[in-house]
Amino acid sequence: MNPKLFLKFVSVSFQKQVTYRFDCFVGIVNGFLYVFIFTSLWKALYSQFDTTMHNGYTLTAIVTYAVLVMAVRISFTMDDSIIYRKVMDGSIAMELIRPTSFFFMNLAENVGHSLFHMMARTVPIVMISVFLFDIYIPFEVQRLLIFIVSCIAGYILVSMMNFIAGLLAFWFIEIFPFLLFKYAFYTFFSGGIVPIDFFPEFLKPLVNLLPFQYMLYYPTTILIGRASLVEAQSIIMAQLIWIVIMGAICCLMWGAGKKKLIIQGG
Amino acid sequence: MQQGNIAIEVKGLSKDFDVSESGKGFSGKLKALFHRRRKIITAVDAIDFEINRGEFVGYVGENGAGKSTTIKMLTGILVPTSGSAEVNGIIPFKERKKNAAKIGVVFGQRTQLWWDLPVRESFDLLRVIFRVSQPDFNSQIKKLDKALGLDPLMNMPVRKLSLGQRMRCDIAASLIHNPPVLFLDEPTIGLDVLAKESIRNFLTEINRDEGTTIILTTHDMNDIEQLCKRLIILEEGKIMYDGETELLKQKFIHEKVIEVEFHDDGNVIQGIPGVTVVREQGCKTWLTFDNDNYGIGDVIGTIASRYEIKDISVNEPSVESIIRNIYNTRVTRATPSEESRNK
Numbered sequence: 001m002n003p004k005l006f007l008k009f010v011s012v013s014f015q016k017q018v019t020y021r022f023d024c025f026v027g028i029v030n031g032f033l034y035v036f037i038f039t040s041l042w043k044a045l046y047s048q049f050d051t052t053m054h055n056g057y058t059l060t061a062i063v064t065y066a067v068l069v070m071a072v073r074i075s076f077t078m079d080d081s082i083i084y085r086k087v088m089d090g091s092i093a094m095e096l097i098r099p100t101s102f103f104f105m106n107l108a109e110n111v112g113h114s115l116f117h118m119m120a121r122t123v124p125i126v127m128i129s130v131f132l133f134d135i136y137i138p139f140e141v142q143r144l145l146i147f148i149v150s151c152i153a154g155y156i157l158v159s160m161m162n163f164i165a166g167l168l169a170f171w172f173i174e175i176f177p178f179l180l181f182k183y184a185f186y187t188f189f190s191g192g193i194v195p196i197d198f199f200p201e202f203l204k205p206l207v208n209l210l211p212f213q214y215m216l217y218y219p220t221t222i223l224i225g226r227a228s229l230v231e232a233q234s235i236i237m238a239q240l241i242w243i244v245i246m247g248a249i250c251c252l253m254w255g256a257g258k259k260k261l262i263i264q265g266g
Numbered sequence: 267m268q269q270g271n272i273a274i275e276v277k278g279l280s281k282d283f284d285v286s287e288s289g290k291g292f293s294g295k296l297k298a299l300f301h302r303r304r305k306i307i308t309a310v311d312a313i314d315f316e317i318n319r320g321e322f323v324g325y326v327g328e329n330g331a332g333k334s335t336t337i338k339m340l341t342g343i344l345v346p347t348s349g350s351a352e353v354n355g356i357i358p359f360k361e362r363k364k365n366a367a368k369i370g371v372v373f374g375q376r377t378q379l380w381w382d383l384p385v386r387e388s389f390d391l392l393r394v395i396f397r398v399s400q401p402d403f404n405s406q407i408k409k410l411d412k413a414l415g416l417d418p419l420m421n422m423p424v425r426k427l428s429l430g431q432r433m434r435c436d437i438a439a440s441l442i443h444n445p446p447v448l449f450l451d452e453p454t455i456g457l458d459v460l461a462k463e464s465i466r467n468f469l470t471e472i473n474r475d476e477g478t479t480i481i482l483t484t485h486d487m488n489d490i491e492q493l494c495k496r497l498i499i500l501e502e503g504k505i506m507y508d509g510e511t512e513l514l515k516q517k518f519i520h521e522k523v524i525e526v527e528f529h530d531d532g533n534v535i536q537g538i539p540g541v542t543v544v545r546e547q548g549c550k551t552w553l554t555f556d557n558d559n560y561g562i563g564d565v566i567g568t569i570a571s572r573y574e575i576k577d578i579s580v581n582e583p584s585v586e587s588i589i590r591n592i593y594n595t596r597v598t599r600a601t602p603s604e605e606s607r608n609k
């Protein structure tokens with residue numbers, strides 16, 4: 001796919017977000033509220049015990065995690081019902097008559113969406129949080145760079161997950177309830193609410209079989225310094241392997257799905 | 267072109283739709299996996315045709331005949347249930363993107379423009395998508411503007427355009443890369459007389475000057491009569507006529523209408539073989555005659571010799587009336603069609 005075209009579509013999608021400024025304000029409040037609730041919960045929980053360390057997290061570490069995982073999660077905001085809506089109203093037809101890859105156009109649309117949320121929501125939320133909460137981030141240039149790479153990999157995984165979920169509309173058309181379920185599943189199993197370290201033992205084998213932890217949890221642990229730089233490299237390797245696996249699933253599903261696709265409404 | 271003179275080749279092309287009642291929604295589909303009581307509609311039923319480069323073909327049929335479904339298969343949106351198709355030597359559903367680069371498509375009831383963007387920006391995106399060079403783009407836009415009057419619309423967001431304005435922009439959008447083959451699915455719905463006229467002129471022009479192959483689906487038989495030398499009529503997914511538009515008249519018109527005007531009223535025409543009076547009003551009488559067995563010359567000669575007539579004319583039926591006739595006879599001929607289509 002032509003990079004120039006990709007960037008053009010990122011900017012179209014970004015501009016579209018700009019038109020919903022009110023949504024954005026609501027989004028900041030909403031995001032900050034989450035941060036506030038989670039950090040308050042952790043503080044309350046930690047104050048119940050004498051030990052200062054739980055599952056390897058001090059209170060500062062867990063608050064930092066809560067703020068940053070939220071920052072990453074908000075930056076990864078994308079509209080997971082895009083494909084579903086295009087199938088529902090049949091407008092997907094108008095995209096398929098163009099000599100462009102459906103996957104990459106979808107990715108570009110997501111990136112534009114996410115960039116907007118990153119600038120309009122993540123940045124203010126992180127700035128407020130840094131003042132309000134006790135946060136510690138080890139500043140190392142190398143760590144920061146690896147974190148960014150890991151975030152990009154995590155982002156691609158989230159986008160692929162949404163692509164796969166959206167493609168189910170080719171078979172089932174009405175998948176909205178499923179998307180809600182997927183969202184809840186993703187938020188939890190990616191470590192978006194509680195770090196994976198706090199998961200009960202019986203869930204861990206399942207978590208390790210799934211790609212979700214590589215979407216939010218691992219990138220965040222790199223930034224907050226829980227993963228050493230050596231560990232960070234193997235995290236990125238694992239992310240790349242998952243990108244290959246999920247990419248293959250995307251391809252297979254697309255190949256099978258286009259045979260199933262029907263266009264609603266004439 | 268490796269395919270020489272053939273622009274589109276279709277062989278045994280079929281598309282089935284699963285319209286099972288139980289097949290709706292997530293749980294319905296899951297249920298349908300277990301007990302397979304299915305209701306299938308064959309929207310396009312083993313059709314064959316070949317279209318040469320530079321042809322202007324009308325693709326008509328009643329609502330639900332399968333026209334749009336055919337076009338969706340030829341544009342690579344839908345994968346056929348069976349059969350094969352090639353457009354510009356490319357199999358659309360195997361190489362959708364490659365095919366898309368060489369065709370233009372307009373679906374009248376949808377837009378391929380970006381709803382929130384000004385028309386100009388939509389065109390510019392299409393320029394990048396179709397990899398059209400800036401000079402080629404500029405000259406093409408100039409040409410399209412001249413034919414379709416785009417200039418006043420260029421800075422308007424698409425959502426603010428009227429239906430006819432949007433349609434003009436959509437037609438222009440489909441031609442930005444100057445494709446050799448153009449698919450138009452009802453491009454004239456909702457257009458006023460003048461807009462229709464300008465679009466028709468424009469289509470005639472690109473077909474003649476650029477040699478663009480055009481497949482046009484429409485319910486406006488004037489479009490067909492004015493534009494399409496060749497006509498394909500689809501009926502319940504099957505081709506029931508494929509040939510010159512002119513020849514349609516010979517094939518389906520077994521009666522012609524003669525209008526006779528006398529100097530005064532009270533004249534009664536009778537006893538001429540093959541002729542039936544359909545209506546009398548004042549000095550005028552309308553007759554039909556059996557076109558297959560009697561010559562028009564003989565009939566007019568006989569009438570003229572027996573009666574004092576002021577004027578006589580033979581009305582050529584319009585394509586519209588012929589097609590209306592074809593549709594009508596189908597309705598009276600067979601009604602259990604739904605059943606026969608549910609395999």
Ligand SMILES: Nc1ncnc2c1ncn2[C@@H]1O[C@H](COP(=O)(O)OP(=O)(O)OP(=O)(O)O)[C@@H](O)[C@H]1O
Pocket residue numbers: 262263264265266283284285307308309327328329330331332333334335336
């Ligand atoms: N998405 C779909 N799901 C189920 N059936 C469909 C679908 N799309 C089309 N059909 C069926 O296929 C048949 C052909 O539809 P198609 O849209 O090709 O008709 P058409 O000739 O374009 O009609 P019109 O003149 O109304 O546009 C119809 O019976 C229609 O009900």
Ligand SMILES: [Mg+2]
Pocket residue numbers: 266333334335451
């Ligand atoms: Mg149609």
